[in-house]
Amino acid sequence: MLITVITAVAQEHRADYRVVPLPDRIDGIKDKDFLLKSTCLIDYPAGNRDMERVAVMLSGYIEDLTSMHLSTRPVKSSTNNSGCISLSLDPKMINDEGYRITVTSKNIEIAGKTPAGVFHGIQSLRKSLPVGQTTTVIMPAAQIVSNPRFGYRGMHLDCVRHFFDAETVKRYLDIMALHGMNRLHWHLTDDQGWRIEIKKYPRLTEVGGWRKGTVLGHNSPVNDGIRYGGYYTQDEIRDIVQYATDRFITIIPEVDMPGHMLGALAAYPELGCTGGPYEVWCQWGVADDILCVGQDKTLQFVKDVLDEVMQLFPGEYIHIGGDESPRVRWQQCPRCQQRIKDLGLTAHGKQSVEALLQGWFTTQMQQYLAAHGRHIIGWDELLGCDVDTTATIMSWRGAEPGAEGAKLGHDVIMTPVGPLYFDYYQTKDTWNEPTAFGGCNTLKKVYDFDPVAADLPAGMRHHILGAQANVWTEYITCEPQIQYQILPRMAALAEVQWMEPAAKDYQDFKARLPHLVDIYKHYGWTYRAKSLAVEEEEQEQP
Numbered sequence: 001m002l003i004t005v006i007t008a009v010a011q012e013h014r015a016d017y018r019v020v021p022l023p024d025r026i027d028g029i030k031d032k033d034f035l036l037k038s039t040c041l042i043d044y045p046a047g048n049r050d051m052e053r054v055a056v057m058l059s060g061y062i063e064d065l066t067s068m069h070l071s072t073r074p075v076k077s078s079t080n081n082s083g084c085i086s087l088s089l090d091p092k093m094i095n096d097e098g099y100r101i102t103v104t105s106k107n108i109e110i111a112g113k114t115p116a117g118v119f120h121g122i123q124s125l126r127k128s129l130p131v132g133q134t135t136t137v138i139m140p141a142a143q144i145v146s147n148p149r150f151g152y153r154g155m156h157l158d159c160v161r162h163f164f165d166a167e168t169v170k171r172y173l174d175i176m177a178l179h180g181m182n183r184l185h186w187h188l189t190d191d192q193g194w195r196i197e198i199k200k201y202p203r204l205t206e207v208g209g210w211r212k213g214t215v216l217g218h219n220s221p222v223n224d225g226i227r228y229g230g231y232y233t234q235d236e237i238r239d240i241v242q243y244a245t246d247r248f249i250t251i252i253p254e255v256d257m258p259g260h261m262l263g264a265l266a267a268y269p270e271l272g273c274t275g276g277p278y279e280v281w282c283q284w285g286v287a288d289d290i291l292c293v294g295q296d297k298t299l300q301f302v303k304d305v306l307d308e309v310m311q312l313f314p315g316e317y318i319h320i321g322g323d324e325s326p327r328v329r330w331q332q333c334p335r336c337q338q339r340i341k342d343l344g345l346t347a348h349g350k351q352s353v354e355a356l357l358q359g360w361f362t363t364q365m366q367q368y369l370a371a372h373g374r375h376i377i378g379w380d381e382l383l384g385c386d387v388d389t390t391a392t393i394m395s396w397r398g399a400e401p402g403a404e405g406a407k408l409g410h411d412v413i414m415t416p417v418g419p420l421y422f423d424y425y426q427t428k429d430t431w432n433e434p435t436a437f438g439g440c441n442t443l444k445k446v447y448d449f450d451p452v453a454a455d456l457p458a459g460m461r462h463h464i465l466g467a468q469a470n471v472w473t474e475y476i477t478c479e480p481q482i483q484y485q486i487l488p489r490m491a492a493l494a495e496v497q498w499m500e501p502a503a504k505d506y507q508d509f510k511a512r513l514p515h516l517v518d519i520y521k522h523y524g525w526t527y528r529a530k531s532l533a534v535e536e537e538e539q540e541q542p
């Protein structure tokens with residue numbers, strides 16, 4: 001009896017390296033266990049600010065989960081690191097974001113080619129820890145090595161349809177970091193609001209940031225009549241960008257154009273084909289009113305906005321949207337028709353002159369951004385507009401546009417509605433779920449997704465940069481609901497993003513998931529507990 005109890009306690013305080021996403025290799029080393037205690041120091045290379053920061057973060061993570069406080073220490077390479085966790089850089093490693101953790105009875109070394117790799121190693125070590133107060137964690141001697149399959153490992157967040165404050169966005173970044181993700185696609189402008197302060201055009205947020213009310217349900221005739229809105233100041237954005245950068249996450253802002261622009265049109269009606277008046281939309285869907293690209297002042301407006309966007313977001317990519325842009329206004333607009341004539345656009349194949357006008361407009365913005373060293377990402381509608389292959393395509397209307405884009409020579413990010421729209425339901429039992437868009441993207445469907453289509457020729461596979469889940473928030477009104485929609489589906493996505501398909505195993509993943517969920521619980525995050533049950537998957541077999 002006594003022996004059983006002692007064993008149970010020891011088990012509880014033992015690290016388990018089989019985390020989510022599962023590392024490529026976990027090889028045992030013939031040595032005694034390492035005993036992690038609060039007297040262990042976390043060493044980092046003296047003078048390296050990134051390594052100092054991640055060392056402090058590791059200390060925080062260990063304290064969060066175990067209540068042990070470990071101090072950090074800057075060291076020269078010759079320092080004796082016995083009994084320590086040493087963070088180090090190894091230029092010989094192959095992948096910029098890969099990591100190697102070596103645990104011996106003497107010490108733990110977390111190595112990466114870059115601090116980002118070390119950070120991912122830290123996340124892996126963090127997830128291996130038991131959750132709950134303790135004074136010692138037994139760390140079995142082992143070497144753990146992992147390299148991500150894809151360089152682009154994203155999550156998207158729509159902060160327009162509902163607005164989420166800076167603290168919520170930061171927690172979203174925390175959740176991403178735990179899952180080894182590195183790109184936040186931040187949807188900041190749309191028909192239902194303009195959420196980014198632009199100094200040159202203050203009405204964008206003063207007027208365009210607010211709607212008179214919000215439709216109830218899926219576009220019912222009933223509006224709640226409650227003024228709704230908000231926006232991020234440039235100071236808040238800089239702070240969020242820094243918070244992301246500290247976690248090796250690049251934020252890709254999206255300014256959706258030329259459609260999904262009612263927020264801007266309500267503020268500056270002269271930018272539309274009819275001149276308005278326009279209102280910030282109180283319902284969901286696709287609006288006919290879009291930017292009038294027949295006038296030069298519209299192009300100047302967009303460039304001015306992009307100037308401020310580029311100042312705030314230092315990353316390579318700016319997302320310019322391009323989805324769901326009806327052409328009815330352009331067909332009726334003398335200025336837009338004149339532009340088509342002046343440019344000598346002629347319809348060919350499936351492409352109308354208005355589609356080519358969108359292509360021309362997009363190319364103007366693409367070239368403007370390129371002159372500032374930036375690249376565009378756009379939704380897959382751009383494939384129908386003759387844009388050149390320096391545009392990266394985000395495949396959302398299924399996986400086929402992604403394959404088509406790769407064949408044409410575009411880089412592609414896979415975010416197909418099935419299974420990567422996390423605003424969709426996660427079960428067929430929708431009655432017992434928070435209201436969602438529709439559809440059914442189960443945990444297993446997410447897990448089984450391969451961003452690289454089986455029939456994509458080998459020579460084109462390098463165009464698939466990675467995968468991302470999208471979180472549109474028409475029906476998501478609060479942070480717990482965001483978390484419910486993404487957890488635990490993000491865990492499944494993390495294995496899609498990190499692991500080779502041949503190494504993936506859903507049942508094994510499900511066995512490893514409860515420990516990750518213990519970490520969710522520890523941080524007080526909301527998640528869909530039913531997705532952990534084995535039975536549900538069986539019910540959902542077609």
Ligand code: ACM
Binds near residue numbers: 324379396
């Ligand atoms: C989209 O869902 N309209 C990209």
Ligand code: ZN
Binds near residue numbers: 293
């Ligand atoms: Zn026009």
